[in-house]
Amino acid sequence: GENVEQHPSTLSVQEGDSAVIKCTYSDSASNYFPWYKQELGKRPQLIIDIRSNVGEKKDQRIAVTLNKTAKHFSLHITETQPEDSAVYFCAASKAQGAQKLVFGQGTRLTINP
């Protein structure tokens, strides 16, 4: 079955700097890759997603890149702000059938003022 590895497990950056979180997946049939942000005690919230027919997607300060050949995808946050502090999860799934997301282990991002 699918396996998703996420790195780093913790990341601390200065406010205004960029943060990058990386994930690799094992199942070449996976073709949907969402990223979720989770604050303490809250639900995961979808912040951006990418499908395997594109290599990059951007939404304001957030961007995701996908390399299907290498089977890895990354989240990029630019001009970080204190409110970006949270745990971020990547996930992967196949388009057909059940929306069965396989999640990475999470990255705890801390933005230092």
Place this chain on the structure above:
Amino acid sequence: NAGVMQNPRHLVRRRGQEARLRCSPMKGHSHVYWYRQLPEEGLKFMVYLQKENIIDESGMPKERFSAEFPKEGPSILRIQQVVRGDSAAYFCASSPAGSIRNTIYFGEGSWLTVV
């Protein structure tokens, strides 16, 4: 348009008791998914249901756990004879019927504590 509604938000059970977690999908959604999140870990898929039908239960523990989504009413995740290891956040998500876009929307979660 209300989101995915889960209740209770917090539940405390003694070892050996039963826990029932309820999930009402978003309006117009007929597919429900349950995920479990152990402390300091990512979410793990448990089960995928449509009305009156279990589609995929490959992530459900073989014993003590069951799920249903009746024709009327919310989806229910039932845990019998709870143990300390069942303490976790249980998230429900929903999507429209026939969706090919994969986007699912999580509820606020139910935090189960077994004492």
